[in-house]
Amino acid sequence: MAKRIYLDAGESTWTAMVSGGEVRLSPHDAVVHVSPAADGFEATSGPDVVRGAAAVHADEVWVQINGEVFVFRLAESARRPRTSARDHDALTPPMPATVVRIAVTPGQAVRTGDLLIALEAMKMELPVRAPRDAVVRAVHCSAGELVQPGHILLDLE
C-alpha cells in the first residue's frame, strides 16, 4: 500500500508517494527507486545510482548523500511555497549565539550592509547586517545576552 509522506524543505514541501521501493515525487514528477543497503540506502534516479544514509528523529528527517546533508521536516500536508524569509525583516540569529555588541540605537537610519549587531558563537564573529536601507525601530537584545534562533534581535521599518 502506498504511503504519502510530506517533507518540508523550507520554501516548499515535497509530496512523496512511497510504494515498496518506488518513490514518486511531486513537484517535478520524479521517480526514484530506493532499497536498503549496507548502513543506509541505495537510490536510483534515472541513470544515477547513489548511496545514502538517513535518520528520522521526531519530525526531522536527516539524509546524507555524497557527503551532502539534507534536512527535512515531516509535514501534515503539502502547502503553498511560503514567501521568502528574505522579504521579512525578522533578524534572528542563525544559531545560539552571544550578543557581543549592538551597533545601532532605535531611531537610527541604517544603510544596506551596515553592521547592526555583532554576535559571537563558537569563537567566531557573526555580524548581523542591515538587509536594506531602513530605520531601526526597536532593539530586542542586550550585550552579553545568549540568544537563540527565532529570537527577533531588532525591528527595522
Next chain:
Amino acid sequence: MIRRVLIANRGEIARRVMRTCREMSITTVAIYSDADADALHVQDADTAERVGPAAATESYLRIPAVIDAARRSGADAVHPGYGFLSENADFAQACADAGLAFIGPPADVIRRMGSKTASRETVSAAGVPVVPGATPASQSAADISRAVRDTGLPVLLKAAAGGGGKGMRIVRHADEIDDAVAAATSEGVRAFGDGTLYVERLVERPRHIEVQIFGDAHGRVVHLFERDCSLQRRHQKVIEEAPAPHLAPGVRARLLDAAVQAARAVNYVNAGTVEFLLEGDGEDARFYFLEMNTRLQVEHPVTEAITGFDLVRAQILVASGEPLPFSQADIRVNGHAIEARVYAEDARRLLPQAGRILAYREPAGTGVRVDAGVAAGQHVTVHYDPLLAKVIAHAPSRREAIDRLAAALTGYNILGVRHNIAFLLALLERNEVRDGRSYTRFIEDHLDALAAPPNASVVHSAVAVGAFAAATAAGAEGSGAGSDDDASAQWDPWDRLGPMAW
C-alpha cells in the same frame, strides 16, 4: 617516569592522547565542563574531573581549576593538547610549580615563541627569513594606521597574542584600515584577553608550509619533514598533507634547516611546528618564517603517517627527561599522507552548527585513520571549536592518498548536524588540488564552485531516501516517530532556503 596524565583538553585530541597513554600503560585523567559530562573523552579516560560550567573561560581555560583537578586525581603530568591552554606560558609554569610534568616546552620557551614580535626577533637573529612587519609600540589607532602605511599595503593585522586565525584582518585599501583595526582589536581582546595588534606585509598567493620539529632536554633537535597546509578558509586549515608537493629539493633542504635553526635558537624542547609562507616556484621559491606553534598540531597525524613515529609517545618520553626516541637519520619519508578536517558547519555560509548526532558511521580501510570526538547520541554544542573529526589517508603515492581520502569521506556518515564533508569532497575533486597547485586563498577564490548546491538528481534521491526512511520508521504516518529525548538538532532558519533553491 610519568604514570598518570591529566589531559587538559576535550574532543578528538583528548581521545588521541589517551590512546597513546594506554599503549604506554599510563593511566589517564579527563577534565570536563558541565556541557561535556557525557562526552567521549570522559568515557575514554580512567577517571574524570569536573572543572566548571560550559563556558570555556570558566572551565577548560581556568588554570587553577585544571591544576586542582590534577592534584585531586593524583596525576603527575599534564598534556595540554592543542588550543585551550596549550600555548599559555602561565599554565606551563603553574604545572611546573605544582610539581606536574608539562608535556610540552618549558614556560619561558612558550612565552618567547608565543609573542609574534619576540619570536620574529629570535628567529631572525638566527638567520631565518621573516616577512616585513611590526608591532607598533603605541597601539593607538593612528599609530597602527601609520604602521600599516609604513609596511605597505596589502597588510595582515593580527592579534599579537593570537593564533588559529582569530583576530586577523586583511587590509588592501587605506579606507579599510580603521574598521579592520577596531575589529581585530576587539576580537583579540575577546579571544585572548589582549588586543595588541601586529602589522605584517601580506604575501600574495603564498603556500603555507610548516616543519615539524622535536627537541629533547639533552640538546638534540630534529625535524620530521614538512607539511603543506595551504588549503585554508578564513585562516583555518581545512586539508593538510605531507610531504609538500612540488617542493624543490634545494628549497626543502633550506626550509628544514631553517626550522631546526629556529628551534635551536630557543633551546626548544618537545614537539613544535615552525610555520612558513612559501612564495614562488621551483628552486627560486622564497620562504618566510610565519610563527612557531609550541604544541602538538591538529594535523600531526600526517607526519605520523609518513614517518611512522607516534609523536605523542615521543612527547611523553621527552617530558619524562628521556632522550628523543629517534635520531635525524632514523626519520624518513614513506609515501604520502593527507588529512581533512570535518567540521560541524554549514559550509556554504561557514556557520558553525550544533545538534545531536542521530546516526554515525566511521569509514575504515587500508591506510585510513579517523580521529573523532563524536559518536551517535553525542551533543555538538556551541561552546567549543566545531571540529568533529579528522580523516587521514596514507598511501604510497599522493594520488592514491587523495583517492583514499575521498573514498573515506564519501563513506563517512554523520547525521543530526550539518557538516562540511560535501565541501571537502568538492575540494578533493579540483584539478588544482589534485595537481598540488593550491595556495592559501584558493578556497576563497573558488568558493562559489566549491559550495555549489547539489544537482536535481541528488536532491530527488535525497527526498526519496528521506521519504522512504520516514515511511518505514515506526510504521506511523506523518510525524511522531520518536519518543526520543529533547530534539536539540539545530535548525538554521536561514538555511531553509537551501536545498530547494537551486
